[in-house]
Amino acid sequence: MRTAILTTAVILMTSAASAETVAELNEKELNAIDANNDGFLSKDEFNAFSDYAFQEMDEDKNGTLGLDEAKPFLDIKQFQNVDRNNDNFISRSEYDRQMSDDFSTADQDGNGQLD
Numbered sequence: 422m423r424t425a426i427l428t429t430a431v432i433l434m435t436s437a438a439s440a441e442t443v444a445e446l447n448e449k450e451l452n453a454i455d456a457n458n459d460g461f462l463s464k465d466e467f468n469a470f471s472d473y474a475f476q477e478m479d480e481d482k483n484g485t486l487g488l489d490e491a492k493p494f495l496d497i498k499q500f501q502n503v504d505r506n507n508d509n510f511i512s513r514s515e516y517d518r519q520m521s522d523d524f525s526t527a528d529q530d531g532n533g534q535l536d
């Protein structure tokens with residue numbers, strides 16, 4: 422379960438997420454994120470999942486993801502994409518911004534849910 426969730430987070434973080442990306446998530450992964458099991462991913466569900474994934478990746482719990490922490494999940498190019506100020510740490514705000522952008526991109530009809 423942990424791995425599936427993190428894989429999902431990384432997919433969302435690194436690919437400009439699209440409706441297709443969400444469609445590619447397998448049923449098990451989607452069920453893990455879709456807290457109320459309505460088959461849609463709301464912004465709240467997405468945020469809860471995004472928060473969980475960050476905590477899991479932030480092994481030393483200092484609120485940022487260093488290269489070592491991100492290495493199992495991101496290649497250097499993906500890391501640099503998210504690390505907008507290039508300080509070699511992904512801060513929580515950089516992470517949140519990336520996830521939020523990806524949600525907006527994936528939510529093509531703008532109804533606040535991914536389906």
Ligand SMILES: [Ca+2]
Nearest residue numbers: 455457459461
């Ligand atoms: Ca839902």
Ligand SMILES: [Ca+2]
Nearest residue numbers: 479481483485
């Ligand atoms: Ca950390």
Ligand SMILES: [Ca+2]
Nearest residue numbers: 504506508510
């Ligand atoms: Ca940074």
